[in-house]
Amino acid sequence: MNRSSEFRKGLLFISPLLVGFTLFTIYPVLASLYYSFCDFDILSPAQPVGLANYAELAGDERFIRSLWNTLIFTVFAVPATMLTALVLAFLLNMKLKGQALYRTIFFLPSIVPLVASSVLWIWLLHTDYGLLNTALRPILDIVNAVAGTQFKAPGWLVDPDYTKAALVLMSTWGVGGSMILYLAALGDVPVTLYEAAEIDGAGAWRKAWHITLPMISPVLFFTLIMSLISTLQYFDQAWVMTPNGQPGDATLFYALYLFANAFLYLRMGLASAQAWILFVVIVAATVVVFRSTRRFVFYGGEGL
Amino acid sequence: MKKGSRAKTILGHAALILLSFVYVTPFAWLVTTSLQPDKERSVVPPPFIPAPEAAAAALEKETGLRLAYEPTLQHYARGLTRVPVLLFFRNTTLVAVLVVIGTILSSSFVAYGFSILRWRGRDAIFFAMLATMMLPRQVTMIPAFLIWRSLGLVDTFAPLVVPAYLGSPFFIFLFRQFFLTIPKDLIEAARMDGAGELRIWARIVMPLSTPAIAVVGLFSFLGGWNDFLGPLIYLADQSRYTLSLGLAMFSTQYGSEYGQLMAVATLMTVPIVIIFFFAQKTFIQGIKTSGMKM
Numbered sequence: 262m263n264r265s266s267e268f269r270k271g272l273l274f275i276s277p278l279l280v281g282f283t284l285f286t287i288y289p290v291l292a293s294l295y296y297s298f299c300d301f302d303i304l305s306p307a308q309p310v311g312l313a314n315y316a317e318l319a320g321d322e323r324f325i326r327s328l329w330n331t332l333i334f335t336v337f338a339v340p341a342t343m344l345t346a347l348v349l350a351f352l353l354n355m356k357l358k359g360q361a362l363y364r365t366i367f368f369l370p371s372i373v374p375l376v377a378s379s380v381l382w383i384w385l386l387h388t389d390y391g392l393l394n395t396a397l398r399p400i401l402d403i404v405n406a407v408a409g410t411q412f413k414a415p416g417w418l419v420d421p422d423y424t425k426a427a428l429v430l431m432s433t434w435g436v437g438g439s440m441i442l443y444l445a446a447l448g449d450v451p452v453t454l455y456e457a458a459e460i461d462g463a464g465a466w467r468k469a470w471h472i473t474l475p476m477i478s479p480v481l482f483f484t485l486i487m488s489l490i491s492t493l494q495y496f497d498q499a500w501v502m503t504p505n506g507q508p509g510d511a512t513l514f515y516a517l518y519l520f521a522n523a524f525l526y527l528r529m530g531l532a533s534a535q536a537w538i539l540f541v542v543i544v545a546a547t548v549v550v551f552r553s554t555r556r557f558v559f560y561g562g563e564g565l
Numbered sequence: 566m567k568k569g570s571r572a573k574t575i576l577g578h579a580a581l582i583l584l585s586f587v588y589v590t591p592f593a594w595l596v597t598t599s600l601q602p603d604k605e606r607s608v609v610p611p612p613f614i615p616a617p618e619a620a621a622a623a624l625e626k627e628t629g630l631r632l633a634y635e636p637t638l639q640h641y642a643r644g645l646t647r648v649p650v651l652l653f654f655r656n657t658t659l660v661a662v663l664v665v666i667g668t669i670l671s672s673s674f675v676a677y678g679f680s681i682l683r684w685r686g687r688d689a690i691f692f693a694m695l696a697t698m699m700l701p702r703q704v705t706m707i708p709a710f711l712i713w714r715s716l717g718l719v720d721t722f723a724p725l726v727v728p729a730y731l732g733s734p735f736f737i738f739l740f741r742q743f744f745l746t747i748p749k750d751l752i753e754a755a756r757m758d759g760a761g762e763l764r765i766w767a768r769i770v771m772p773l774s775t776p777a778i779a780v781v782g783l784f785s786f787l788g789g790w791n792d793f794l795g796p797l798i799y800l801a802d803q804s805r806y807t808l809s810l811g812l813a814m815f816s817t818q819y820g821s822e823y824g825q826l827m828a829v830a831t832l833m834t835v836p837i838v839i840i841f842f843f844a845q846k847t848f849i850q851g852i853k854t855s856g857m858k859m
Contacts, residue, residue, distance in 0.1 A: 264684075275675045278737065281731025293705065303711070352581050357574060372837055380816050442852060442853065496793075501816060535703070539701050
């Protein structure tokens with residue numbers, strides 16, 4: 262077969278992707294970049310306005326707030342979910358009796374439809390009748406009686422000081438995907454490494470720190486990047502649980518404000534500028550994480 | 566040494582049991598609320614065990630605590646009449662099934678071009694495709710909306726379904742990883758016999774790829790079933806709502822009807838849980854493949 266016919270066949274097979282890519286990725290990326298420099302309400306044609314959208318965003322307190330909320334949330338939610346998944350994977354990797362059942366239990370929440378789990382968590386976190394506070398109140402009563410403090414069960418979704426913490430807490434429920442990845446990686450660590458370390462007199466902590474973590478670091482790195490990218494786009498749960506960023510804009514997440522500008526206020530140009538800033542933030546965050554963690558990621562001895 | 570490992574085992578079991586309890590409780594709370602008469606809900610702590618009223622009363626007498634309640638289906642009945650849940654169910658199933666068919670056909674077809682065929686520029690385009698997975702959906706969603714709007718297809722299922730027929734990077738990646746493990750000799754032998762590439766894709770590669778098809782089918786079904794942003798942008802008329810959108814709207818309108826909300830949420834979750842129990846291995850395999858390096 263000659264080269265050009267191979268090339269044609271290749272293109273033929275990837276043609277659905279090329280069409281989809283042009284229509285739904287390349288064109289939209291360029292169009293939204295253009296719109297970000299326009300005043301555009303859909304009803305009339307886009308009017309170029311230079312940097313006006315970006316200037317407006319720079320002076321928009323709610324925009325700054327949404328960016329800040331999202332960054333803070335990401336800084337807490339990403340490590341919290343990774344750590345939870347890692348603890349669960351470590352426990353499952355002890356290969357105790359009933360492991361398959363435990364694995365199912367820990368995994369199941371991660372496939373519950375996000376809207377369904379959000380509605381469920383609204384109810385779990387209800388200030389007066391929610392299960393969490395029902396369980397928390399007797400504990401706080403004891404603490405208050407003993408220590409003479411005045412702790413009260415928080416209004417998780419109504420008190421701006423607690424809403425982000427509530428959403429972080431909820432996110433640790435659905436960590437099944439990362440947990441499975443970590444569990445697989447833990448299973449791939451060669452037993453000989455542990456045996457050698459034991460002969461050298463290493464204890465459990467040293468083995469975990471010097472063998473296990475380096476050996477699973479590529480998977481940790483992969484999940485870190487993926488969850489960073491998705492958390493910066495946090496939307497579904499916030500839309501359902503804390504509409505419009507209530508209370509007090511504490512949960513006005515980036516994607517929430519962007520959606521409102523685009524589809525509620527029909528300010529497509531402004532929203533496009535927001536989208537592009539988000540893109541830049543995501544790329545920047547990824548590069549920073551990549552640079553700062555690369556030297557901790559161990560790619561040797563993979564046997565792949 | 567032996568003693569230490571026994572203590573470790575006991576601690577491990579204790580931690581696993583405690584955490585299992587924590588992870589199961591939200592599910593139990595979901596189902597219990599959906600079955601519980603409203604008047605029971607003001608009891609603190611709320612009764613958790615569904616039981617006949619006589620048994621619940623006896624238990625209350627015995628312990629002094631209202632631990633059990635007589636279950637009722639009234640929330641399901643009322644939830645189903647208040648919003649057309651069965652219609653949403655049908656819509657969601659239709660969308661999810663069409664997405665699955667499109668994703669399996671198009672993504673395996675494209676993956677064939679990225680793995681079995683060799684041609685100049687192949688890997689460059691493949692990695693360019695993977696790189697776009699970093700692109701946030703927000704960047705493309707506005708122009709994509711305008712395209713569908715100019716085609717007059719907003720408020721139809723087309724914007725939710727058609728893109729699945731044009732290949733999606735993640736599933737192309739999954740298929741490609743699998744196709745790379747198919748022995749080259751098999752393909753070469755078929756070519757020697759005069760089979761065209763289209764025929765090799767349909768008659769040799771696809772039948773050998775049932776595990777990959779299962780993984781892609783499962784995850785694209787979940788994606789279609791759970792998608793919220795897509796329906797939120799594109800669907801306007803309530804008769805076309807999916808479950809995600811319907812439940813979200815129900816939650817904003819009847820936010821305090823927790824019994825009914827939990828009933829609808831349960832109905833939305835049950836099919837996924839059933840599928841999970843039938844396809845647990847496929848799930849786990851799929852997740853492992855997604856974390857694999859190239």
